[in-house]
Amino acid sequence: MALSAKLQLRQSQSLVMTPQLMQSIRLLQMTHLELARFIDEEFEKNPLLERQPTDADTGDFLQPSELLPEDAGLDKIFASDDASAETMAERLDASMENVFPDDPGMADQRAPDLAAQWKPSASSNLPSAEAFNIEDFAASRVTLYEHVREQIAFSFTDPLDRAIAYALGDAIDETGYLSTEIADISYRLGVNEAHVLKVLGICQTFDPEGIFARDLSECLAIQLKARDRLDPAMQAMLAHLDLLARRDFSQLKRLCGVDSDDLLSMLAEIRTLDPKPGLAFSTSGAEPITPDVLVQPAADGTWTVEINPETLPRILVNNEYFNEVSQYVKNTQERDFLSECLQNANWLTRSLDQRVRTILKVATEIVRQQDAFLAHGVRHLRPLTLRTVADAIGMHESTVSRVTANKYMMTPRGVFELRYFFSVALASAEGGEAHASEAVRDHIRKLVDAEEPLEVLSDDTIVLMLKEAGIDVARRTVAKYREKMNIPSSVQRRREKRAALSLRPR
Structure with missing residues (x-):
């Protein structure tokens, strides 16, 4: 067989995912808090974006000036050949540099203005109260680690004891339990275990009661000892917490040597203790749930479905500022920068509008499918799948999956995650x-x-x-x-x- 080189022209189709389209898909699955942080970052990078006036200023929320057509959803992605893909990329200019512009000098450029704004003078007045956010001046919460180190500094005068105590303090977890073996600390510091145990005994008297314990039994024993309630009967109960977990009260009464009334009193004492005392210093506060969709009964017996105004993104493209600045453009680089900002701003507003309409469309179909649940309760919850909703509204199943992730709906029966309404049959x-x-x-x-x-x-x-x-x-x-x-x-x-x-x- 003779081998020869030849040229062939072949046409093929491929799915083109531009960076901007990928970012639009990411916007769908963001929570409203993540979306707010993302928009704040865009405000930092794009001078053509401005915040939309709220109802406090205009009496209502302004509607976006440009809306995507109904058939331009994210699930309407059509394959194209290589030539059309190149044309699309040129038209959108969707490079990673355009989608994620990098301007590290922005903060430095703002610094002189801020310094001039706050420069004290004889004629200047103090800023109004509205200019301050009290949360910016509030002291941060003391962590368990800081709280323990402060007590160590006042409890030990000997340098070696203090070093051992600091090592023990580094070894406690967020619940207050000692997460490292005594033998390991002893080996690492080059001291005997008896010395480490002696220092540990002092550390176990620290506040809050129960920290530096090595297990649950010791944690409860430390708290009871501080209250002078650690008698032999209570020690026997703490030694058999497995029986307490199994509710084997008859065996506990025999081991502790008490009757039913005494056992009830001991159980009541155990309930007042904190099994994880270190969590009182936990700095990870739970974020409140803000529903993305509001569902209310209508006068005609149906349901009203609307987007929560608190979660609506409020941004506008300042075209007047663009036209004004364009008059003073001096070179190609500045013109390209302005065009890029305008393109990204228009893309963001259209993507956000499409996100809101997609969420509303999915939520409306869920309410239609689960009408009996809203009217009569959980016993009437219907089996529902992502594909059922996707087929009903003409979207892809993956789009519905992204929309329902980490989104919540407020109904007359409470606040539910959108995924709650999907269950097997x-x-x-x-x-x-x-x-x-x-x-x-x-x-x-x-x-x-x-x-x-x-x-x-x-x-x-x-x-x-x-x-x-x-x-x-x-x-x-x-x-x-x-x-x-x-x-x-x-x-x-x-x-x-x-x-x-x-x-x-x-």
């Missing part, structure tokens, strides 16, 4: 409409809550009761749902309920 015993898994879990929970102490329901019994209610479910499915809801087995529940009856004062 469980067959009906009578061959009727399937049941949602969340509705079945709620049914199981109510059956267990209503059971009598002497008539605890086994998983097989729950299966039969669910079948009578028209839900065809296997025993292993009941066990799986029960474990997900942290409901103990029937044997454990029977033991707990009988123990509670035996401890009940007569």
Whole structure:
């Protein structure tokens, strides 16, 4: 066979994901807090962006000046050949430098203006109260590490003891427990373990009570000792916390040598203790949930679905400023910079508008599908999949998945994550409409809550009761749902309920 070189012209199609399109996809799955941070970064980089007036200024939110057509969603991505892809890239100018401009000197350029603004003078007045944010001047919370080191500085005068104490302080985790073995600290510092244990005993008297413990039993013992409540009976209980976890009260009474009343008093004392004392100094505060979608009943019996105004991005493109600055452009570099800023600003406003409309479209379909849940409760939650919603609104399943990630909906029945409304279908015993898994879990929970102490329901019994209610479910499915809801087995529940009856004062 002869080998020869030749040229062939071949046409092919490929999916082109420009950086701007990738960023639009990222915007879909951002929470409103992440979106607010992203927009703040864009304000820093783009002088043509300005904040949109709110209802405090105009009485209503302004609508974006440019809206994407309905058929220009992110899921409408069509493949193109190499030539058209190159044309698209040139038209959008979607390079990484354009999407993520880098201007490290921006902060330095603003510094002189700020310095001049705050320069004191005889004629200048103090800024108004609105110019200050009290949170900017509030002291940061003291961490557990700082709190412990401060106590170490006042508790030890010997340099070696202080060094050991600092090593122990470095070894505690956020809950206050000692996370390193004494032998390891002893080996690292070159001292004997008895010396380390002596210093540890002093550190265990620090505030808050219970820190520097090596396990839960020692943590509770430290707190009880500080209250002068660590008697032999309490020590026996702390030595058998596994029996307490299993609610084996009869065995505990025998080991502790107490009667039912004393055991109840000891249990009440245990409940007042803090199993994780270090968390009181935790600096990671939980962010409040702000719903992205608001659902309210309408006068005609339907539901009103709208975007929460608090989560709406408020940005506008300042075209007047662009036209004014364009008159003073001196070279090609400045002209390119202005064009790039205008292009990125227009792209951002269109992407944000498309994001809002996509969220609203998905949320509206979810409300339509789950109308019975909103009207009658979780028992009427319908099985729903991402594909069902995607097919109904003409979008791709991956787009619906991104929209429903970390988004919340406020309904008359509470605030729910959008993913809450999606669940697998469980067959009906009578061959009727399937049941949602969340509705079945709620049914199981109510059956267990209503059971009598002497008539605890086994998983097989729950299966039969669910079948009578028209839900065809296997025993292993009941066990799986029960474990997900942290409901103990029937044997454990029977033991707990009988123990509670035996401890009940007569």
